[in-house]
Amino acid sequence: MTPTKSFTYHVVDVFTERALEGNPLAVFPDASGLDETTMQRVARELNLSETVFVFPPSHADFAVSLRIFTPARELPFAGHPTVGTAFVLLGEGKISEQQASFLFEERIGPVPVRIETGASPLIWLETPSIHQGPTRSRELCARVLGLAPDDLLPPDPQILSAGNPTILIPVKSPDEVDKAWLELAGLQDMRGDYPDPVCAFVFAPTPEGAYSRMFAPDYGIAEDPATGSSTGPLAAYMLRHNLLTERNKTRSVSDQGPKMGRRSFLHVRIDSEKQTIEVGGYVAPLARAVMQL
Numbered sequence: 001m002t003p004t005k006s007f008t009y010h011v012v013d014v015f016t017e018r019a020l021e022g023n024p025l026a027v028f029p030d031a032s033g034l035d036e037t038t039m040q041r042v043a044r045e046l047n048l049s050e051t052v053f054v055f056p057p058s059h060a061d062f063a064v065s066l067r068i069f070t071p072a073r074e075l076p077f078a079g080h081p082t083v084g085t086a087f088v089l090l091g092e093g094k095i096s097e098q099q100a101s102f103l104f105e106e107r108i109g110p111v112p113v114r115i116e117t118g119a120s121p122l123i124w125l126e127t128p129s130i131h132q133g134p135t136r137s138r139e140l141c142a143r144v145l146g147l148a149p150d151d152l153l154p155p156d157p158q159i160l161s162a163g164n165p166t167i168l169i170p171v172k173s174p175d176e177v178d179k180a181w182l183e184l185a186g187l188q189d190m191r192g193d194y195p196d197p198v199c200a201f202v203f204a205p206t207p208e209g210a211y212s213r214m215f216a217p218d219y220g221i222a223e224d225p226a227t228g229s230s231t232g233p234l235a236a237y238m239l240r241h242n243l244l245t246e247r248n249k250t251r252s253v254s255d256q257g258p259k260m261g262r263r264s265f266l267h268v269r270i271d272s273e274k275q276t277i278e279v280g281g282y283v284a285p286l287a288r289a290v291m292q293l
Helices: 036-046 079-091 138-144 174-179 184-191 228-240
Strands: 006-014 023-028 050-055 064-069 101-106 109-116 122-126 131-135 158-161 166-170 199-205 209-216 221-224 251-256 264-271 276-281 283-292
Touching: 006 079, 023 036, 023 079, 036 050, 036 064, 050 079, 064 079, 079 101, 079 109, 079 122, 079 228, 079 276, 079 283, 122 264, 138 184, 158 228, 166 228, 174 199, 174 209, 199 228, 209 228, 228 251, 228 264, 228 276
Parallel strands: 023 050, 064 101, 166 199, 209 251
Antiparallel strands: 006 023, 006 283, 050 064, 101 109, 109 122, 122 276, 131 158, 158 166, 199 209, 209 221, 251 264, 264 276
16 A cells, blocks of 8 residues: 555635635645645645645745645745635744734745734735736627627726736626626637736726626636735726726725625735735635545
């Protein structure tokens, strides 16, 4: 019989305070001994949007090192894995609430994280540098989403990336967001000559900030209930195109996932002076399990 090793993992729901809502995440708080191939196979087995594997950091400046996998590929950075892993490590005592801010080591580089204490911790990450990509025609994006061109707002859809390239597509109301559904072949047309896999993020401005959905078949995710890595670029896009109210130019909320029955609230803080965008949320614990490998 082949020897096995036990790995404890947690399942938490991120960007919600209620179990079975938000975006589910698996976190292996001690993944030492797992290689890259096995991590990808485990992520495919669990079949959640992402699975996180925690390792000792390469440098004392970092709290831990994270490897983040979708069912199809590894990511350089992701939002709900960053927030959810911080919550799990708090529960494991590997990070203290008195340690108000720290750095996670991710493939994209250092990711600042801070804890806002309260009855439940509100966990914030600082969005990595946002890179501007090409625009796409409103007519093309409308066709691929099964919408009419008049359903879209005037700003041209655009690819932005804070690690995971995202086509941001503004529409007029939450009704158009809920009507949208991605034509898989059309995603290739929206990507065009862009060299990397992309997500399609459709949203409508609201009094609170935005109502949104995200499709990512290139990553093995038909639809994602909460996308922290796209929410920083969303805030930057909305700010640049005057799609935020005056009040929301510093604090807003992206409401994502209701169409899937997994409502998520992604909090956003924009500091124009520091030129930073933070994305934060609450986390609900769900399960603790052991995997034999």
